[in-house]
Amino acid sequence: ANRVFHPDDSVINIGQKTIGGKKLAIIAGPCSVESKDQILNIAKNVKKSGAGFLRGGAFKPRTSPYSFQGMKEEGLELLKYAKEKTGLPIVTELMSPNHLDKFVEEVDVIQIGARNMQNFDLLKEVGKTGKPILLKRGLSATIEEFLMSAEYILAQGNEKVILCERGIRTFENYTRNTLDLSAVPAIKKLSHLPVIVDPSHAAGLWWMVEPLSKAAIAVGADGLIIEVHNDPANAKSDGKQSITPDRFHTLMEKLKKLAQIE
Numbered sequence: 001a002n003r004v005f006h007p008d009d010s011v012i013n014i015g016q017k018t019i020g021g022k023k024l025a026i027i028a029g030p031c032s033v034e035s036k037d038q039i040l041n042i043a044k045n046v047k048k049s050g051a052g053f054l055r056g057g058a059f060k061p062r063t064s065p066y067s068f069q070g071m072k073e074e075g076l077e078l079l080k081y082a083k084e085k086t087g088l089p090i091v092t093e094l095m096s097p098n099h100l101d102k103f104v105e106e107v108d109v110i111q112i113g114a115r116n117m118q119n120f121d122l123l124k125e126v127g128k129t130g131k132p133i134l135l136k137r138g139l140s141a142t143i144e145e146f147l148m149s150a151e152y153i154l155a156q157g158n159e160k161v162i163l164c165e166r167g168i169r170t171f172e173n174y175t176r177n178t179l180d181l182s183a184v185p186a187i188k189k190l191s192h193l194p195v196i197v198d199p200s201h202a203a204g205l206w207w208m209v210e211p212l213s214k215a216a217i218a219v220g221a222d223g224l225i226i227e228v229h230n231d232p233a234n235a236k237s238d239g240k241q242s243i244t245p246d247r248f249h250t251l252m253e254k255l256k257k258l259a260q261i262e
């Protein structure tokens with residue numbers, strides 16, 4: 001992942017689209033896929049507003065085993081359906097190597113969640129695929145640990161790694177996590193890999209998504225991953241940090257003035 005071996009920024013191709021390089025990639029969608037209507041409605045809306053990629057969790061890493069765990073295989077099917085209808089490439093989290101073959105076949109970008117950033121066996125497995133991997137920073141991972149996790153994927157021959165700063169655990173508890181904005185320029189100095197920012201999980205508060213998105217662009221992020229839900233108050237996960245499609249639309253209008261969107 002070291003820039004010494006690769007002075008130019010990496011650009012990752014995903015279908016007709018790219019992450020890294022000059023344009024800002026916008027990945028948007030619900031925390032969890034909840035129903036056919038829900039994912040289709042959100043996918044159509046975020047596409048209309050200018051998002052380039054659809055996110056949605058099918059297998060969910062929840063803190064409590066009693067919380068909604070995702071629609072699993074059925075959720076994947078619904079994501080595929082939303083992709084068919086909108087053309088948006090899909091980004092979703094892989095939690096177990098048992099589902100790897102299915103993900104390789106059906107998903108455009110495989111997300112490795114914060115809680116699995118140091119699941120080295122999982123990293124090695126996705127490293128053996130040719131799929132773009134969105135690697136999220138661990139809850140308390142240093143930048144060096146984060147880059148070493150990326151290295152696990154690269155060492156297996158897969159260089160299509162996108163890093164995601166999603167906030168880290170600090171003493172501050174007003175926000176869900178503390179967005180480490182300095183990680184963006186730090187990683188971009190050390191590494192050629194694209195770095196995107198997740199303001200939704202960083203803040204845990206929907207109204208903070210806009211200012212943190214702008215800040216991420218200012219520090220040089222290559223993209224944003226934003227949670228959008230049609231009915232945040234009744235979302236099965238992460239409703240408090242999710243913005244409505246209307247609010248996403250307004251946000252995109254503002255971001256288009258700051259960056260060229262992919």
Ligand code: PEP
Nearest residue numbers: 031113114115136166201
């Ligand atoms: C998510 O993207 O919905 C998620 C669970 O994120 P993280 O792994 O960053 O907590």
Ligand code: MN
Nearest residue numbers: 031227237238
């Ligand atoms: Mn979430």
